[in-house]
Amino acid sequence: MQIHILAFVLGVVLLQQQASLPAISWAWALLPGAASAFLLCRSHEPVFTTAGKVLFAAIFLSAGFFWAAAFAQWRLSDALPQEWEGRDIQLVGVVAELPQVNERSLRFVFDVEQAFTDGAIVPKRISLAWYGDRGTDTKTEPLQVNLPHVNAGERWRLTVRLKRPHGSINPHGFDFEEWALEHNIRATGYVRESDENVRLNDRVNRPSYQIERLRQKIRERFTQALPDHAYAGVLAALAVGDQRAIPAEQWQIFTRTGINHLMSISGLHVTMVSGLMFALVYWAWRRNGRLTLWLPARKAAAVAGLLAALGYALLAGFAVPAQRTVYMLAVVATALWWRRFTSATMILTWALLAVTLFDPWAVLSPGFWLSFGAIATIMLVSVGRIGRMHWITEWARIQWAITLGLIPALLAMFQQVSLVSPIANAIAVPLVSLVVVPLTLLATLPLLDFMLLPAHAILSGCMDLMQWMSDLPHAVWNQHAPPMWAVAAGLGGIIWMLLPGSLGFVRGFPARWLGMVALLPMFLSLPPKPGPGDLWLSVLDVGQGLAVVARTENHTLLYDAGPGSGSESDSGNRIIVPFLRGEGVKHLDAMVVTHADTDHSGGALSVLQAVPVKWLVSSLSNDHPIQLAASKKQRCQAGETWQWDGVQFDMLHPSEQSYSNSRLKTNALSCVLKISTVHGSVLLPSDIEKQSEYQLLAQAGHTLSSTVLVAPHHGSKTSSTDEFIHRVNPRLVIFTVGYRNRFGHPKDAVVERYQALGSRLLRSDADGAILLRFADDNVAVETSRALRRRYWHDVLELTNNSYH
Structure with a gap:
């Protein structure tokens, strides 16, 4: 029976690796299979009995596969329609779990009982954030956030805005959409400010709510x-x-x-x-x-x-x-x-x-x-x-x-x-x-x-x-x-090492030390790395922000560190450091923090704390915390150039005069970096806007042509001028944007400009991390959502990514 249970569990595991769900109707095939296995096992011939046992194991494996598929179909059917994303919806429901308090908001799971907005279709279980009102700012007291008082088991009427579960998809990273599905969170959102947000009942008498209240x-x-x-x-x-x-x-x-x-x-x-x-x-x-x-x-x-x-x-x-x-x-x-x-x-x-x-x-x-x-x-x-x-x-x-x-x-x-x-x-x-x-x-x-x-x-x-x-x-x-085959070999080696040894006259398993040999591939099978003159570029999916890892044969550079989302969590410790560790990058030869905006610098301190950084290049002020945390630092400035392993790095912006102009916004001081190889080139312009683009055209126009362009300022209407994009003339354009971001990036007009140019367009909210390999006179492109496609990602296709 234990073999059959293990086969059932293996079937469940196999289903969770699928890119799409199977048709449940195929499960009916298990009935004749089970009958055949039963008849074979009752045979007196050993060969038929063995075949029956194998068939029974296969039946249990299939049963586990379709059992998990049925659960998945049932849970995925409770979804938020795309047309109801980002719209005000009035709901009545119960605070279902222990509320979690952080610096700026209160977050809780909400069991929806009724939607009062006409035509609204809302999942039964959602996650909500309720942002507090900021108190009066004084010179002696820090700014206080007044959070609402919400208790588990209370019934509330709330006006909310929702979206389907969506998270960053990166190599070696956390999959929020998977987590949300497991916890039956079928939409996320926030409570809108409204006079109609009221507590209707202090206590809903249901066992699960009573436990949460306790x-x-x-x-x-x-x-x-x-x-x-x-x-x-x-x-x-x-x-x-x-x-x-x-x-x-x-x-x-x-x-x-x-x-x-x-x-x-x-x-x-x-x-x-x-x-x-x-x-x-x-x-x-x-x-x-x-x-x-x-x-x-x-x-x-x-x-x-x-x-x-x-x-x-x-x-x-x-x-x-x-x-x-x-x-x-x-x-x-x-x-x-x-x-x-x-x-x-x-x-x-x-x-x-x-x-x-x-x-x-x-x-x-x-x-x-x-x-x-x-x-x-x-x-x-x-x-x-x-x-x-x-x-x-x-x-x-x-x-x-x-x-x-x-x-x-x-x-x-x-x-x-x-x-x-x-x-x-x-x-x-x-x-x-x-x-x-x-x-x-x-x-x-x-x-x-x-x-x-x-x-x-x-x-x-x-x-x-x-x-x-x-x-x-x-x-x-x-x-x-380590690769999965090395993990399997290591597991087998450890089991062999832990088997009983000899004791007195009782013989144990021989040569258990050989298990140590099976452990070696986990440590010695190194991940692949770029060859001489090659460039591997990883545009990480950090939401509304930017983080790019550039690797040559023996060097690694981090260009921006993504947004910060709180005092204890940011793109650095959630996304960048796990990616570097998983790829075997033990240190950074350089980190470029292009400007002070938190969507580009928010994760830098976490990276500096977790990974040795030899050289910080930035446009930050000398008293900025990131500057103070770095041991070796330098101001980014046009004209700086260096070579690593046959790959050329050129800093194109800002000019030395820009730092003395106090009227310039932080975006205008963004460090613009071009990386060139014999196989192609990439231009990283960070958050520059029209004026900076015109300045680049005037001072470095002959160097702007690039194979790949990370769209300036996430595709905002204040950037990507016709003159600039025609001079760059990229074959591939990447928009680093957050899902349903509040700025509406990338703007339709900007997208149309690049489409008219004939560029291929990718975006991080739809494609996840975008992985580029400049090698063999070509640029190979892969996306994390394609590489890690799972069935729970299928419902997250964006309507505006038809231009892939």
Whole structure:
């Protein structure tokens, strides 16, 4: 049966890799296939029996494939029509989940009950941001944002503007559209300012809303009990699963030390709560004869332990690790109830089936693979082993095995592995799981808030050690993303290394050291790179902004760093750094920050903090934070030129005189860079406008002709003059724009100019990252949305990208 379950899960995984959904009608073919398999298995001939088993496995694989396809068809059918994007719609619904507060807005999931706007079609579940009113600006006080007060489980009437889920698509990047589909977020938007935005009901009595209301109350109590305490957010995450309450700098410590699984609701915590409840009920139940005669103590304890696990998991948001643990405990409780022996692998397999049955998109989550991978590793090194060892030795072996066993998955998904993880976990797991978590859970009960103070004190001491370990120079191994065949080989090698060795007269598996050889391809199979004289140009999809990575044989340049979206998140740490790490770029030889506008400079500080940058070139003022953070810097200026690996770099703008003109806007100081190869050239004009274009025509007109042009100022009407684009005469034009951006870029008139010129047009909101390779006397063009096409992207075609 385990083989059939694994085949079903494999079918679910295969469906999530498809570019389009299959017709569900093909699922009817499973019925005759299943009948044939049943008849073959009943045959007395071994060859027919084997064929029947293989066919049964294929049937289960197909069943998993079509099960996931049916879920996907059902969820995708609840979509926002394109004609209702960007229009005011009045809705009545309920705040469905714990609201999240950030610097400028309040964000929450909204279950739509009714749309009052005539003809409006709105999905049942949407995500809304409600931006606050800015208070009065004074000279002594910073500008305050007054956010609305919204609670989970409240019914509201709101006027909103919506759009379909849309995110950036980049190599090695996060796919927001995938995440939105898994979480059943079928539209995103914001609340419009209106006098008709009113709370209709303080409390909607539905179990899921009541749970969310309880989570919010506990979070508020924690915040009040621990004002100005550094790790209050961590304790809230341990109690109610609110991981967004943890600041980014603390998450970095957790990631670098490999204990991030402890700072959320992990399976270990759920199991601990369940085990504690099992022991308490078992101890108390067996001391009452009447209760024992009515129901055996072991059965009562099993039910109590399962209910405790389910309650804690629901309180914590029911993430994949918590789901997996609850399903595993359900299998154990069922076995105890029916007094049947169940193997550890069977428990894990049935939990795997339950997770994929209820949530077919769980297989896309890193937590799915890390959670089940960790449990499988523990079983591999502990279940069925002969001989006993000291508990400290056993604990150390399990920690070492988990660290080793998760290396392939961590390198494939995050391109980094914590080298201090075994030691950090050996310290943090007992402290957090056995001390901090119980105290925190007791503090969720009324009148026990004082428990948070010792919990915080112990956690603070633990974090001091973690901070020290995180700051060690080689705490983390970073590298490129290994190819999938190397990941598979590494996984096989680790399994071979962890198999039982010889013990006394019992022979184990021979030559386990050969597993180390299978690990080598993950580290030695380097990603491809440009040849001599070649240029690889990656125009990243950063929304309404610009970030371009130019690579030659031995050098890398970053041209602009995309927009910033908050104090803890920007294009640098969300898009650029993961891209560089995944491509194996360990440092930047130069970073050009063309001007001070945040859609071009917003991610620069994050890049400087994460990646060594040899040389900063910019038009920024000397006191700008980016300038202060750089060790070697230089002003960009027309006439600057250099060569890397046979590729020519020429700075064409601004002139030296431009810096002395105080009337010029920041756009007019944009650094214009031309990169030339024997295979073609690219012009990067950033945000220059008409006057700067005329200046370029006058001073460097003979150098402007280029194969590829990144459209000036995102295709605004203040740029791309006829004279300029005719002089450049590009074969390919790229618009770097955000989906449904508020500026309306690119403007229709600008698009028509380039079309009249005969240029091929691409845009980042429709195509994702645009990857260019200047080699072999040609320019090869690929787009991330074409390379990473998945079925959930199909509904996001733009009406105005017909000019591809």
